[in-house]
Amino acid sequence: MKKTILLLFTLFLTVYGVSAxxxxxxxxxxxxxxxxxxxxxxxxxxAESQGHKMDVNAVYVGGYTFNxxxxxxxxxxxxxxxxxxxxxxxxQSQMPAHYAQDPxxxxxxxxxxxxxxxxVRMFSPDARVWLEQTWxxxxxxxxxxxxxxxxxxxxxxxxxLIAKLIHTSVSPIADAFALCRAERPDIHxxxxxxxxxxDYGAYLKSCVNYLLIYGEKFTPSASACGxxxxxxxxxRTIAEKVVLK
Numbered sequence: 001m002k003k004t005i006l007l008l009f010t011l012f013l014t015v016y017g018v019s020a021x022x023x024x025x026x027x028x029x030x031x032x033x034x035x036x037x038x039x040x041x042x043x044x045x046x047a048e049s050q051g052h053k054m055d056v057n058a059v060y061v062g063g064y065t066f067n068x069x070x071x072x073x074x075x076x077x078x079x080x081x082x083x084x085x086x087x088x089x090x091x092q093s094q095m096p097a098h099y100a101q102d103p104x105x106x107x108x109x110x111x112x113x114x115x116x117x118x119x120v121r122m123f124s125p126d127a128r129v130w131l132e133q134t135w136x137x138x139x140x141x142x143x144x145x146x147x148x149x150x151x152x153x154x155x156x157x158x159x160x161l162i163a164k165l166i167h168t169s170v171s172p173i174a175d176a177f178a179l180c181r182a183e184r185p186d187i188h189x190x191x192x193x194x195x196x197x198x199d200y201g202a203y204l205k206s207c208v209n210y211l212l213i214y215g216e217k218f219t220p221s222a223s224a225c226g227x228x229x230x231x232x233x234x235x236r237t238i239a240e241k242v243v244l245k
Contacts, residue, residue: 023053024213025083027124029069029116030090032062033134036191037202042225046210049223057081065092066112070119082123086213088171089116090132093195094143096158097136097151103161110162117166129168130212133159135177135205139195152178171212173205176242180204180235187231199227200235207239217244 024047028040040058047054059069059078066089069075091113099109117129136142136151145151155174163170177189189201197205203225207218217240224232 023055024085026054026056026213027078027084027087027120027127028056028058028060028090029075029078029087029120030058030060030132031064031092032060032196033093033132034058034060034090036196037199039197039202039205042202043206043209045223045225046206047214049221050210050214050216050219052214057084060090063092065095065109066116067108070112070116076119079119080123084120084124084127087120087124087127087129088132088209089113089120089129090134093134093137096134096162097143097145097154098158100154100158100161101145109158110165113162114166117168128213129166130171130209131159131163131166131168132171132209133174135174135189135197135201137190137195139193148178148181169212171209172242173208176204176208176238177201179242180238183238184234187234199225200231203227203232204235204239207236208243211239211243215244 026043028034034040035058040056044054044056057078059072059075061068061072064072091109095106095109098106103110113131120127120129133155136145136148136155142148142151145154152174159170180187180189187200188198189204190196191198218236222232222236
């Protein structure tokens with residue numbers, strides 16, 4: 001009898017297009033590297049094309065550091081809404097690299113990251129939290145670090161140090177950008193300002209974060225978010241190489 005009821009209920013869901021799948025609640029705290037080219041919305045679209053329900057809440061202001069988020073009422077209210085399943089933390093683009101280069105002078109980068117992560121866990125104790133490893137860029141002499149290699153090195157080191165301090169993992173977005181730059185320079189990951197993400201850079205970041213959440217390879221039905229399908233297929237393989245290695 002119970003089996004029959006379950007089958008009828010499943011049929012009802014199928015016929016009426018209703019899904020019993022829970023919606024994953026995601027919070028993105030960041031800046032222009034979060035919202036330019038609708039980065040956070042691309043992640044939601046990709047997830048839904050893979051059969052996953054996702055509710056994304058994002059709080060961002062261009063150039064914001066973690067310190068500024070800690071003093072922003074909108075950020076605090078978003079955090080206090082709580083019950084998030086996943087949280088991505090995006091600091092101002094040079095902060096991790098500055099901290100790695102001079103941890104004494106830039107100690108507040110780590111202090112603020114720790115306070116922000118603690119506040120997130122206070123209201124979402126079961127959430128998985130990632131610190132985003134920001135991509136390097138050519139603008140302003142590679143962010144003041146002189147080369148792709150130097151900028152990437154300090155970004156990776158700083159993100160690793162801070163993530164260890166706040167007891168979380170790194171989202172290796174910079175690694176994916178570096179690999180794509182080396183293999184497919186024809187796919188432009190940056191806007192004309194050589195700093196912010198293009199639609200393809202936003203897509204790549206979204207793919208990396210998607211894989212961190214779900215830990216599964218993309219199926220052929222993965223959305224290209226209105227972009228060149230061949231480029232996006234390649235970017236998905238890059239994300240898989242970096243995250244699922």
